Amino acid sequence: MKDDMKLLIVGSGGREHAIAKALLKSSHVASVFCAPGNIGMEADGIKTIAINELDFDALKGFVYEEQIDWTFVGPEDALVAGIVDSFEADGLKIFGPNAKAAQLEGSKDYAMRFMDTYDIPTARFATFKNSRDAIEGLKNFDAPIVIKADGLASGKGVVISDTKKKAAEQISLMFKKGQKQIVIEEFLDGEEYSLFVVVGKDDYRILPMAQDHKRAYDADKGPNTGGMGAYSPIPQLSNADYKRMLAEVVKPTITGLKEAKLAYRGIIYIGMILTKQGPKVIEYNVRLGDPETQVVLLRVKNDFAELIDAVVNNYKLPIVTETKQACLGVVIAAQGYPSQPINNQKIPIFSKNEIITIDYANVKGTVENLYGNGGRLLTVIASAATLEKAQSEVYKYLSETKLEQCFYRKDIGYRATQKTY
Known part of the structure; x- marks a missing residue:
């Protein structure tokens, strides 16, 4: 592995901030650029570049001009x-699955x-292309019923209806809004877990596990969001259940990628529910999750850049080791998120220390004067x-911080600690 590497990260959120910091820790890395990034990243020595993540020609031009060694893709839309x-x-080196493989996230039906x-355990499902057939198909499912938009929805395309009447109303609404295809699934009951696998040419490595909190409000109430907080490790997950996840879900997933001839080089996220029958997959993502990345990468003990470089160059992947530290992240969101988030609120200056770190997302302004830019602002x-x-x-840190026109959950990690604030 060469030294003094120059790397590019594509994306702009808290996930990309965490990735950039993890890569910058490496003794092999001289500089990290992020396109388009956000202004909050610059306080950590990350160089932001005003290029849209979907402007592939401009991104490639930057790679040529700056002689970037390889590019790490954060968001799913660019991958799909x-x-x-x-x-x-x-001929440019890049970390992430190609468009065909990215359909594992780009299409719920494909996944x-x-x-x-x-033979990967999952929910019973059916796919529909129009409202009439989908509503008719509800007779084959018991409430609660899971309804998913087939395409990308930034983690907010899933609705759980507790009655068939509400499910029918939701189906009609989805198609009226232009959805071309939806997937109806049986509801899986149990705790949800996030597992990330780094997939190389001939081998794979598993990153520390995390648990996300999707609902907007405390006690898992309110609408689905992109994620309101996460923590790692997960003490309530037994070693026996973890081994079942590896044997019954991870191994057949990797086998499936090879048998389907998906030349997968990147991260695959496996969202699982631990049911009474065992682990079952609820979704695949083809990239790191947000906000799980912000806690997971802090627990990777070895050089993260070495791991990604091995994937990019088709080397044998180094063993991943975990720290014994526990990490817990709380997302600060704009008031009104996820439906109508408020913009332009003043973001206070957050001081970092040996315990607290900050990953910025939807912020604007300058490093000294940050303002909210809608949605999830920071973790x-x-x-x-x-x-x-x-x-x-x-x-404790958040209780001492004045936040205006923002909100956050007071119970992140409650399933592990049984405590809320």
């Missing part, structure tokens, strides 16, 4: 749109059929010896 295919066609084909993360300590530290 074929950024990897575009870069590889020009469910993949799981069916390769405040605490690292400590135990989850209870990390949880108490992050909420």
